[in-house]
Amino acid sequence: xxxxxxxxxxxxxxxxxxxxxxxxxxxxxxxxxxxxxxxxxxxxxxxxxxxxxxxxxxxxxxxxxxxxxxxxxxxxxxxxxxxxxxxxxxxxxxxxxxxxxxxxxxxxxxxxxxxxxxxxxxxxxxxxxxxxxxxxxxxxxxxxxxxxxxxxxxxxxxxxxxxxxxxxxxxxxxxxxxxxxxxxxxxxxxxxxxxxxxxxxxxxxxxxxxxxxxxxxxxxxxxxxxxxxxxx
Numbered sequence: 001x002x003x004x005x006x007x008x009x010x011x012x013x014x015x016x017x018x019x020x021x022x023x024x025x026x027x028x029x030x031x032x033x034x035x036x037x038x039x040x041x042x043x044x045x046x047x048x049x050x051x052x053x054x055x056x057x058x059x060x061x062x063x064x065x066x067x068x069x070x071x072x073x074x075x076x077x078x079x080x081x082x083x084x085x086x087x088x089x090x091x092x093x094x095x096x097x098x099x100x101x102x103x104x105x106x107x108x109x110x111x112x113x114x115x116x117x118x119x120x121x122x123x124x125x126x127x128x129x130x131x132x133x134x135x136x137x138x139x140x141x142x143x144x145x146x147x148x149x150x151x152x153x154x155x156x157x158x159x160x161x162x163x164x165x166x167x168x169x170x171x172x173x174x175x176x177x178x179x180x181x182x183x184x185x186x187x188x189x190x191x192x193x194x195x196x197x198x199x200x201x202x203x204x205x206x207x208x209x210x211x212x213x214x215x216x217x218x219x220x221x222x223x224x225x226x227x228x229x230x231x232x
Contacts, residue, residue: 002168004061009075011066017075023060023082026050031086034079035210037202038090038097039064044072045199048083049207056159056211057166061173061200069099076104089114089210091202114210116152118202121145122209152205153180153191155212176201 007021025032029050036046046062062079064072080088088108092098092115105113123143126134135142146154159165167173179195193201 004058004168004170004173006172007060007062009062009064009067014067014071018078021062021075021079021082023048023062023079025083025085026052026057026059028052031214032083033087033089033207033210034076034083034085035089035203035207036076036091036097037199037206038072038092038094038100039199040094040096042197043199045203046076046079047200047203047207048079048085052166055164055166056207058168058170061170069096069103072096073100073103076100077107080104080108085112087112087114087210087214089116089206089213091116091118091206093118114206114213116148116206116209118149118152118205120148122148122151124151147188148209149205150188150191151212152208156205156208159208159211170200173200173204177204 007023009017009020013020029052031051033049033051033056034046035049036044038044044064044067046060046064047058048060048062050057050059062075064075067075076088079085088104090097090101090104090113092101101113101115122145124146126141126144128134176193176195176198179198180191180193180201182189182191184190195201
């Protein structure tokens, strides 16, 4: 019964972005997540979600067009301070995302920042044998790895089917999510979004990784480091 609040900032509107983007933190929010799929030639899609009573409420979508990494960095800093965000998760697959992330890491603690690179793997569990016993190598347990691109969708499916989201009406998100197909390739399930754009869907994949990483961690609201630098 609600429609998501969208904001768009183009290159020509950048000087006025503080008047365009109107966001705040709900009084009852336990944590605020800012998650983004970073575009270089494509748009950057930012989503802001609040964790309230162990559910994730989708609050805002901010789309940035043709902005430099320095300009995007300023917008991330602005919305972080406006919402007193707890966690910033960012697509760092390409150089623009990595530059913004490193700039934010100059002023915010590393424990509040989540690096999500879709071309990397991450440890998700411990390897077990056919008898469900842990596998060891050189006296150390062997970690089970998954591709981030696959694990993000696995985790997103769990959040959706367990009804942990509160999603207001968002036609752009609905179009992209209903355009996702999967196929089996060897031992892997390969997922692909067939819509013309998948950046908002990818921002939710970034969130899925962040929610998994911080499920049992306490992340206080972001505060600047005492001796911060200027960033990117």
